[in-house]
Amino acid sequence: MSIKEQIRLTVNADKVSVPIYVGNDIYADVKTIASINDYSKVGVLMDKNVAYHWGESIRKVLRKNAIYIIVPAGEENKTLAAAGNVLATLLKHGFDRKSLLINFGGGMICDLGGFAASTYMRGIAFVNMPTTLLAQTDAAIGGKTGVDFNGFKNMVGSFAHPKAIICDSLLLSTLPEREFRSGFAEVIKHALVADKKLFHTLAEESFGAMDEDKLAEILLQSCGIKCNVVSKDANEKGLRKILNFGHTIGHAIEMLSHDTRNPLLHGEAISIGMIAEARLSLLSGLISKEDFKKIEDIIEKAELPSRISKSYKNKIYAKMMGDKKNERNIIKWVLLKGIGKAVIDEEQPGKLINKAIEYILI
Numbered sequence: 001m002s003i004k005e006q007i008r009l010t011v012n013a014d015k016v017s018v019p020i021y022v023g024n025d026i027y028a029d030v031k032t033i034a035s036i037n038d039y040s041k042v043g044v045l046m047d048k049n050v051a052y053h054w055g056e057s058i059r060k061v062l063r064k065n066a067i068y069i070i071v072p073a074g075e076e077n078k079t080l081a082a083a084g085n086v087l088a089t090l091l092k093h094g095f096d097r098k099s100l101l102i103n104f105g106g107g108m109i110c111d112l113g114g115f116a117a118s119t120y121m122r123g124i125a126f127v128n129m130p131t132t133l134l135a136q137t138d139a140a141i142g143g144k145t146g147v148d149f150n151g152f153k154n155m156v157g158s159f160a161h162p163k164a165i166i167c168d169s170l171l172l173s174t175l176p177e178r179e180f181r182s183g184f185a186e187v188i189k190h191a192l193v194a195d196k197k198l199f200h201t202l203a204e205e206s207f208g209a210m211d212e213d214k215l216a217e218i219l220l221q222s223c224g225i226k227c228n229v230v231s232k233d234a235n236e237k238g239l240r241k242i243l244n245f246g247h248t249i250g251h252a253i254e255m256l257s258h259d260t261r262n263p264l265l266h267g268e269a270i271s272i273g274m275i276a277e278a279r280l281s282l283l284s285g286l287i288s289k290e291d292f293k294k295i296e297d298i299i300e301k302a303e304l305p306s307r308i309s310k311s312y313k314n315k316i317y318a319k320m321m322g323d324k325k326n327e328r329n330i331i332k333w334v335l336l337k338g339i340g341k342a343v344i345d346e347e348q349p350g351k352l353i354n355k356a357i358e359y360i361l362i
């Protein structure tokens, strides 16, 4: 076991400094990294899939009296009711302000557990140990916590940073192929909004057959972009909004898909959202046809979806109007101004928005 790299998310304005450990087979180090013996109680929040693959391993690592909270898998279970159940379990087991919660899972677990920890007794310590590529590169970093509410994505939540983040590439080995690929959507997003060089590196990759070292390198770069953006604007007053590229249409599609028999994974919805929002960037003259084609090509190469059924057509706009990123009922877009550069707070005419949505319908 060895920790390959340690980077840090530092937000001077909020006096936040979160160590992020990236390596292979380092999950057992959670015991020392989180200094678990310093806490009155330790809870581990997992979904059923993580419990199946890693439950025994984590039980061996942690103290016998750690409490294991196991919830159903899937974003559709990231609800206020689920958060209530986590809070009730913490209370039942006598967790106090000196207790710790370890969020051991994908983005759903990090969001749900972070929200529960940040509200229980007005906030207890938590550590994120993400088990998906998507969570390792994005969801676990940056202090956004929350649950979906009344059909809207992440509508209720808080900003709260974990004490530490442990990104172990070994944990990705049990991920289903579909989940693994979905994670690349956020890696591609980071490249598109902030790092042309990473975009070109990714464009050269064969996403399915990436060797471990290459994956670790890409993971580090992607985490680095996230840290850099969040360190400058932790509370999303400006720059951090660039990380929402693809998420206005993507979140609408994701939530709508939860009412169908084929719910999309977050990364899949964001992938379609990025195509639509790149199209909007093209239609408003911000990017060239060549750049748009490169974006379509990389999404195709990563085997991520780029289209959605026409049955979504009349629902997407209404869903977007409830997005929490809007201001005074006006959708504020994050658009691309070339590869590796994004602009925020863009307003767009309905005609162009509809054309961009038409583009992704099949």
Ligand code: GLY
Residues within 6 Å of the ligand: 138, 139, 141, 142, 144, 240, 243, 244
């Ligand atoms: N996932 C986007 C953000 O953390 O701001």
